[in-house]
Amino acid sequence: MTAKGTALAEKKPKEEMVGPLFRMAREQFHTAADKLGLDTGMRENLGSCKRELVVHFPVKMDDGHLEVFEGYRVQHNMARGPAKGGLRYHQEMNLDHARALAMWMTWKCSVVNIPYGGAKGGVRCNPKEMSRGELERLTRRFATEISPIIGPEKDIPAPDVYTDPQVMAWIMDTFSMHHGYSIPGVVTGKPISIGGSLGRVEATGRGCAITAKGAADHLGIKLQGSNVIVQGIGNVAAVAAKLLAEMGSKVTGLSDSKGAVYNKKGLSVDAVIAHKQKTGTLVGYREADYTTNAELLEMPCDILIPAAIEGQITRENAPRIKTRAIVEGANGPTTPDADPILDAKDIMVVPDILASAGGVIVSYFEWVQDLNRHFWEESQVNQNLERILSKAFVDVLSTSKKERINMRTAAYMVAVKRVVDATLVRGIYP
Numbered sequence: 001m002t003a004k005g006t007a008l009a010e011k012k013p014k015e016e017m018v019g020p021l022f023r024m025a026r027e028q029f030h031t032a033a034d035k036l037g038l039d040t041g042m043r044e045n046l047g048s049c050k051r052e053l054v055v056h057f058p059v060k061m062d063d064g065h066l067e068v069f070e071g072y073r074v075q076h077n078m079a080r081g082p083a084k085g086g087l088r089y090h091q092e093m094n095l096d097h098a099r100a101l102a103m104w105m106t107w108k109c110s111v112v113n114i115p116y117g118g119a120k121g122g123v124r125c126n127p128k129e130m131s132r133g134e135l136e137r138l139t140r141r142f143a144t145e146i147s148p149i150i151g152p153e154k155d156i157p158a159p160d161v162y163t164d165p166q167v168m169a170w171i172m173d174t175f176s177m178h179h180g181y182s183i184p185g186v187v188t189g190k191p192i193s194i195g196g197s198l199g200r201v202e203a204t205g206r207g208c209a210i211t212a213k214g215a216a217d218h219l220g221i222k223l224q225g226s227n228v229i230v231q232g233i234g235n236v237a238a239v240a241a242k243l244l245a246e247m248g249s250k251v252t253g254l255s256d257s258k259g260a261v262y263n264k265k266g267l268s269v270d271a272v273i274a275h276k277q278k279t280g281t282l283v284g285y286r287e288a289d290y291t292t293n294a295e296l297l298e299m300p301c302d303i304l305i306p307a308a309i310e311g312q313i314t315r316e317n318a319p320r321i322k323t324r325a326i327v328e329g330a331n332g333p334t335t336p337d338a339d340p341i342l343d344a345k346d347i348m349v350v351p352d353i354l355a356s357a358g359g360v361i362v363s364y365f366e367w368v369q370d371l372n373r374h375f376w377e378e379s380q381v382n383q384n385l386e387r388i389l390s391k392a393f394v395d396v397l398s399t400s401k402k403e404r405i406n407m408r409t410a411a412y413m414v415a416v417k418r419v420v421d422a423t424l425v426r427g428i429y430p
Contacts, residue, residue, distance in 0.1 A: 019096025021310065025103045027336045032412030035403065042420060049099050051075040053121075055145040059138045062131050069138060073121035073146045075155055076102035079422040082153055083119035084109055084360060086160025086189075087167070089127040089135075098122065104331055105360070107415035108353040112392040114364045119155050121146065127162045139167050143174040150175070152185030152371065158363050159189040165201075169194055185370035188363035197366035199381035200359075205239025205307075206382065207358020207389050208329045211350045212244060212303050214393040215325040219348060224248035226302040229262075229323075231255050231293060233276055236329045236356065237307035241269045244303075253296045255308065256281065260296035261288035297321065306333035307356075313338050321347065328352035343406050351408040353415060354389075354396055361385050 018026070026047050033043050053073045058066045072095055075083040085105040088097075098120045106118030123142055127135060149155055159168055168187040172194060175186045184195030192198065199206075216223050228249045230241045233256050241251045250266040261272060261282050268287065275285045283290060297304065297312060300322040306312045307329025313321060314334075318341035325348045328334060332352060334342070342349055362385055369375045392414075400410035 019094070019099070021100040021332065022096050022103070024332060024336055025100040028408065028412060029103065029107075029416065031336075031409055032416045035405065035409060035413055036417060036420070038416075038420065042423070045423070046077060046416065046419060049074050049076045049102060050078060051149065052095065052099070053146060053149055054095060055142070057141050057145050059134065059141055061134055069123050069125055069142070071121065071123040071142045071145060072098040073149060073155070073157075074098040074102040074119060075149070076118040076120075077106045077419060078117035079419055079426060080110060080117055081115035082117065082151075083155035084116035084158070084363065085119035085121070086158045087120075087163050087171075088122035088161035089125050089138075089163055089167075090122065090161050091124060091126045093122045093124045101331060104353055106419060107412060108357050108360055110415035110418045111353050111396065111411050112357045112361055112388055113418065114361060114388070116156075116360070116364065119157075120160075121157065122160065122163075135167070136170055139170040140174045143171040144178070147175055147178060150186060152183060152367070156185065156363070156367060157187050158359070165189055165191045165196060168196075185367055188366040189359075190366070195366070195370045197362055197369055197381060198376065198378035199385070200362045200366055201235065202239045203362035203381075203385060204329070204356055204359035205236045205241075206243060206385060207361065208236060208240035208305055208307065208327055208355050209243035209247070210358070210386055210389050211355045211393055212240070212305065212325070212327045213247065214390065214397075215327060215348055215350050216303065218397060219324055221302050221324060225250060227252055227264075227300070228303045228305065229253035229296060229299055229301040230305045230307055230329075231260070231296060231312060231333075232306070232308035232329065233273065233282070234307070236359075237305070238269070238273055240305055240307060240329055245269050249303070252301060253299055254282070255293050255296050257293075257308070259283065260291050260293055261285050262291050262296060262299060263288040303327060305329050308333070311335055313342075315341065318342055319345075321345070323347060325350065327355045329356050331356065339406065339408060349407055350393075351411045354392060354407075354411050357392070358385055358389060361388055 055071045101120035102118050109116035168190045176182045190196035226249045228251050230237045253262040298320045303325045304323040305327045310332035312333045315337040318338040327350045396411045
């Protein structure tokens with residue numbers, strides 16, 4: 001090795017510039033990189049984000065004053081195709097979150113073998129305190145600020161935390177107005193009336209249910225009568241809980257950000273959701289005991305689906321988790337230091353990049369439909385979703401068995417290898 005090569009090999013990443021969530025994402029990547037025997041250059045390439053855009057922009061609020069917001073769009077890798085990933089409006093959104101979520105999107109798209117790279121972004125704000133008019137003005141200005149790097153052949157945003165089809169419609173309209181004609185393929189997760197796909201709203205939750213069934217089949221758990229706990233009650237959690245209940249599972253726990261309801265005899269998912277929609281809280285639901293999110297995660301069950309936020313299963317509570325399978329509906333709900341503990345307890349973990357990939361798969365379908373101006377029936381969307389996700393589950397499970405590793409490392413190995421192969425085939429320009 002040359003002196004220059006030695007210097008490169010010994011170069012350390014600037015960890016002081018890396019936040020905790022991105023550090024977690026990179027740790028998961030390096031575990032797979034170790035198994036794949038990746039060299040220093042490829043590790044540094046795939047362990048970094050290709051492009052990071054931070055914008056500061058003013059918005060006129062309803063009372064006439066100007067407020068300046070900070071927004072982000074991070075593109076992690078685009079070796080396999082245009083970048084793909086959601087936009088979230090949240091008061092804790094920051095560059096570290098965007099980096100980590102963008103990296104996870106790269107692996108998520110790759111593990112299910114759709115031709116996208118990964119991106120993520122959003123605005124640091126509290127949408128719950130903003131009027132519809134303020135949200136529209138914020139969205140249109142933010143879309144304008146990031147418009148140089150998005151587009152149907154570049155980077156296709158989608159809904160995420162506290163964004164929805166209406167927000168996507170505003171972005172699509174703003175981007176289209178700048179170009180002088182309608183460009184529906186610039187975003188996915190749009191309303192049906194302007195090029196959205198049937199089945200998109202339910203897709204992530206449906207994907208969780210599909211992978212939960214795959215885990216149950218592998219472990220010999222009969223879904224009929226099985227005990228399922230779902231942390232969360234948002235779109236992903238609610239859809240997954242409903243579908244698993246339809247398959248015969250007994251959903252015993254659901255939660256929101258403030259607390260949880262639990263009934264070992266089973267909950268009426270529809271009734272819990274109706275109570276939440278009516279009152280804005282799970283407090284007061286009479287057919288269950290009220291408890292905390294932390295306690296809910298430790299209740300005994302056959303399948304546990306953390307479908308709320310990141311960092312819920314940790315080194316501290318992992319020893320008390322009592323389930324046979326964890327199906328990660330949220331991004332990063334299990335910290336790396338919890339994985340060895342879960343492995344030792346013989347708990348199968350279906351990782352987020354696989355379990356929550358239903359949304360991006362149907363986003364891909366929506367994009368294809370928009371580009372072709374030809375739309376599918378919902379049954380076709382759901383059938384293709386199940387086909388792709390079931391195949392991905394089998395690929396990951398096969399790697400897990402062959403390499404004698406857990407499902408998370410196996411999923412990362414499958415995903416990272418595909419990105420590495422694309423990178424090597426394309427070569428390094430110039």
